[in-house]
Amino acid sequence: MTEDASTRPGEARASGPSVADTLASDGIPPPPPLLENCYTFLGDKDIGFGRYTSPEFFRRELESLWPRTWQWACREEHVPEEGDTYVYYIGPYSVIVVRSGEDVIEAFLNTCTHRGTRLLAGEGSGYSPAFTCPFHGWSWEINGTIRNIPGRWDFPHVKNETHDLQRVLCERWGGFVFINMDLHARPLADYLGVMPEHFRHFPLERRGVKLHVQKKLPANWKAAQEAFLEAYHNFETHDSPNGGNTQYDVFSKYVSRFIHNIGNYSPESLEDYAGDKFRQPLLTEEELLAFLGVYGIEVDGLQPGERARGVIAEKLRSHFGEALGVDLSQVSESVMLDSIEYHLFPNMFFFAGITVPMVYRFRPDGTDVDNSIFDLLLLEPLAEGAEPPEPPEPVLLDVEQSYTEVEALGWLGAIYDQDTGNLALQQQGFKTSRKPGLTLGNYQEARIRRVHMTLDEFLSNSDGAI
Numbered sequence: 458m459t460e461d462a463s464t465r466p467g468e469a470r471a472s473g474p475s476v477a478d479t480l481a482s483d484g485i486p487p488p489p490p491l492l493e494n495c496y497t498f499l500g501d502k503d504i505g506f507g508r509y510t511s512p513e514f515f516r517r518e519l520e521s522l523w524p525r526t527w528q529w530a531c532r533e534e535h536v537p538e539e540g541d542t543y544v545y546y547i548g549p550y551s552v553i554v555v556r557s558g559e560d561v562i563e564a565f566l567n568t569c570t571h572r573g574t575r576l577l578a579g580e581g582s583g584y585s586p587a588f589t590c591p592f593h594g595w596s597w598e599i600n601g602t603i604r605n606i607p608g609r610w611d612f613p614h615v616k617n618e619t620h621d622l623q624r625v626l627c628e629r630w631g632g633f634v635f636i637n638m639d640l641h642a643r644p645l646a647d648y649l650g651v652m653p654e655h656f657r658h659f660p661l662e663r664r665g666v667k668l669h670v671q672k673k674l675p676a677n678w679k680a681a682q683e684a685f686l687e688a689y690h691n692f693e694t695h696d697s698p699n700g701g702n703t704q705y706d707v708f709s710k711y712v713s714r715f716i717h718n719i720g721n722y723s724p725e726s727l728e729d730y731a732g733d734k735f736r737q738p739l740l741t742e743e744e745l746l747a748f749l750g751v752y753g754i755e756v757d758g759l760q761p762g763e764r765a766r767g768v769i770a771e772k773l774r775s776h777f778g779e780a781l782g783v784d785l786s787q788v789s790e791s792v793m794l795d796s797i798e799y800h801l802f803p804n805m806f807f808f809a810g811i812t813v814p815m816v817y818r819f820r821p822d823g824t825d826v827d828n829s830i831f832d833l834l835l836l837e838p839l840a841e842g843a844e845p846p847e848p849p850e851p852v853l854l855d856v857e858q859s860y861t862e863v864e865a866l867g868w869l870g871a872i873y874d875q876d877t878g879n880l881a882l883q884q885q886g887f888k889t890s891r892k893p894g895l896t897l898g899n900y901q902e903a904r905i906r907r908v909h910m911t912l913d914e915f916l917s918n919s920d921g922a923i
């Protein structure tokens with residue numbers, strides 16, 4: 458253990474090589490953003506359980522968070538042609554994203570300016586040459602201006618300024634369409650902070666959706682996403698000998714990151730976590746190669762001086778390079794292999810890696826404090842010059858269903874079952890505790906604390922831009 462009496466809170470780290478050490482010994486150096494290290498101690502007070510269970514707290518989120526924060530609604534390729542729409546739901550709110558011109562994507566509240574009826578039902582993609590309300594037939598052009606009001610003679614008081622569709626802020630980044638219902642919100646760029654510079658090295662706009670899984674989860678949306686904000690759970694939840702050397706960064710009140718090395722297990726960090734109680738023996742370098750089996754790749758073994766991480770990365774460069782039609786020969790070990798996960802407040806995750814190319818979004822399930830919806834996308838790099846394919850419809854999984862039912866998730870299915878398998882127990886446990894809140898590690902769980910701190914800014918400042 459590196460902890461001692463002279464260490465200040467948040468300064469202690471797991472024993473063994475750090476992520477920076479691992480990246481420094483990789484054969485192909487990582488892009489510079491992966492060498493950045495950004496952590497400051499954020500405090501160690503418990504986080505109240507009521508934040509996950511109280512209908513009153515949830516109501517405040519519905520009032521002061523969701524209508525005022527940026528969130529991605531869909532990918533640009535969900536609305537490729539003029540008139541294509543995508544309906545997005547968050548809590549009780551709904552937004553229509555529409556491509557209203559060749560390179561114009563706009564967004565409107567999904568509600569009629571006559572008597573409030575929702576204009577488009579159901580979530581997802583559609584096509585509307587104009588919007589027509591199903592109740593009395595008011596209609597709007599796809600740019601939101603009034604097109605026709607049946608019996609107009611009775612509505613001399615109805616004007617464009619007051620009865621065009623209600624606009625929502627809409628910006629794009631990385632191939633995603635973001636919306637914000639607060640017309641006075643800060644620009645998206647303020648939220649993204651370092652992300653455009655970092656993702657210049659892993660351009661998400663040059664990826665296409667290979668798979669979209671949408672799963673119901675039996676926990677508050679924050680508890681659900683917090684299962685993915687740390688790798689501290691790896692030892693117990695995944696029974697994996699990896700995770701101790703994960704690096705955590707908090708870049709701003711909106712953006713944080715972890716980098717979790719794959720193919721590099723350290724005996725020292727294992728002892729820190731579980732000692733001899735750990736169920737899996739530490740793998741040898743030779744044994745680590747077995748990981749390639751999940752991709753159907755076999756290797757004979759290591760040559761003298763070779764490290765498993767380098768060999769695995771090299772095999773995967775050619776395997777994925779060929780499969781995707783992309784030149785991966787100069788991609789660093791880290792970008793090939795590692796779990797490089799950025800979180801964008803309040804509920805979005807973007808992965809930079811090639812073999813771990815996920816995007817997540819966690820939302821309340823309607824207006825239910827105890828349940829959430831997990832969107833999981835796999836974003837595959839596109840061959841040079843290729844257009845993104847039409848995104849697949851989401852595969853819907855209910856609470857009881859296993860991710861392993863989704864064949865395209867491959868070996869990840871069982872991992873996700875482990876990741877979200879504890880959520881019902883956690884949500885129930887929140888309500889049983891005499892101790893009023895949950896306790897967080899100073900370093901490994903700092904990203905969770907940062908989200909709560911920013912959430913508090915939204916809840917305590919219900920007017921101004923956050």
Ligand code: FES
Nearest residue numbers: 569571572590593
């Ligand atoms: S409520 Fe929409 S046209 Fe009347």
Ligand SMILES: [Fe+2]
Nearest residue numbers: 684690695876
């Ligand atoms: Fe996990």
